[in-house]
Amino acid sequence: MNGQELKGKVALISGGAGAIGSATARRLAQDGARVVIADLPGSPMHEVAEGLRSDGLDVVAHALDLSQEDSIREAMAFTAATYGRLDVLDNNAAMKGLPADGDVLGMSTELWDQVMGCNVRGTMLMCKYALPLMIRGGGGSIINISSGTSVAGERYQTAYAVSKGAINTLTLYVASQHGAQGVRCNALLVGSVTTPAMERALPQPMREVLCAHKLTGRLGLPSDIAEVVGFLASDRSSWVTGQLWAVDGGYYAHQPTMPQFAALRAAVSANGA
Ligand SMILES: NC(=O)c1ccc[n+]([C@@H]2O[C@H](COP(=O)([O-])OP(=O)(O)OC[C@H]3O[C@@H](n4cnc5c(N)ncnc54)[C@H](O)[C@@H]3O)[C@@H](O)[C@H]2O)c1
Structure with missing residues (x-):
């Protein structure tokens, strides 16, 4: 969509300086929303916001640390003071890609608490402090x-x-508790979206394995996620809530063995058997 169907709406995007977050900021702002990009102080959030403003979009940046309750409360207060309302919350920021985040046997308690404190508690607190603003604005x-x-x-x-599993459950609970007040809550189960970090780190053979499991035959783009967020942000999805949607090119829609079985069948038929 390139319409103005989010005109009048205000959106807050955590992690809005990142690959998916910045594509989402562009999508929502192009659809008419006023957007707050909230990200860590050391992130390029100001550059991202400036780039979008130079394209005529209404975007501001504000510091947010998802692991700090005061910071979350302050980001909501900034949004209310700047734009007077909050209609869309895109809980996109996450602590991720930590090399020490391995298996259960080797799990460090400190790392576990850090990830849960940021991703789970932080996302819950984002909802907690966004809800009064949304309810006040009618949903x-x-x-x-x-x-x-x-x-x-x-x-x-x-x-x-x-x-992320806890965030799925949180989604169901927020949707259940606030649907009557006009607040919808959905989760996107994202899979294999190319980001600069992934481009650097993903060896070609692993990319090929991933692509073999994508029913679309390709990895995702940040804009693939941004488009779905745009739909869920808009009133076009007004009857969609409490859903856990896979946006992953069909990665989980097929039997895990499908690509290997297809290769085996192709080899058998090539041998004339
Ligand atoms: N890229 C993928 O393939 C993929 C797959 C599944 C899920 N996701 C999810 O998509 C979301 C966006 O990821 P991305 O791929 O764009 O990564 P990214 O690293 O480009 O963006 C993540 C952003 O979150 C910010 N962030 C991290 N910790 C924060 C904190 N404590 N407070 C505030 N901001 C913080 C980072 O500064 C960064 O700008 C994440 O929730 C991630 O788990 C991505």
């Missing part, structure tokens, strides 16, 4: 950016994945 839409790692096991990233 709103909360979009929690979760991950496909929350619904299938792996050998590493245990704390991150479990934190």
Whole structure:
């Protein structure tokens, strides 16, 4: 969409300086929203906001540390003071990609508490302090950016994945508790979206394995997620709430064995059997 269907709405995007967050800020602002990008003080949030403003979009940046309750409260107060309301909360920031986040046997209690404190408590507090603003304005839409790692096991990233599982459950509870007040809450289970960090770190053979499991045949782009956030932010999705949606190119929609079985069948038929 390139309309103005978010005109009059105010959106707050945590982690808005990152790959998916900045694409989402552009999408929502292009659709007419006034947008607050909230990110860590050391992030390029001001550069991102300035770039979007230079394209004529209404975007400001504000410091946020998701692991600090005062910082969350302050970001909400800034949004209310700057734009007078809050209609859309995109809980996109996360502590992620920590090399020490491995398996349960080797899990450090400190790392576990740090990830839970940031991702789970932080996302809950973002909802807690956004809800009064949304309710006062007649309702709103909360979009929690979760991950496909929350619904299938792996050998590493245990704390991150479990934190996203908790965010899935939080989504159901917020939707259940505030639907009657006009607040919707949905989660996107994102999978394999290319970011500068992934471009640097993902070896080609691993990329090929991932692509073999994407029913769309490709990895995601930040704009793929931004488009769905835009839909959930808008009144076009006014009857959608409490949903955990996989936005992952179909990664979890097929049998795990499908690509290997297809390769085996192709090999058999190539051998004329
Ligand atoms: N890229 C993927 O393939 C993928 C897959 C599944 C889920 N996700 C989720 O998408 C979201 C965005 O990720 P991305 O890929 O754009 O990564 P990214 O690293 O580009 O962006 C994350 C942003 O969050 C910010 N952030 C981190 N800790 C913060 C804190 N304590 N307070 C405030 N901001 C903080 C970072 O500064 C950064 O700008 C995350 O929730 C991530 O878990 C991404």
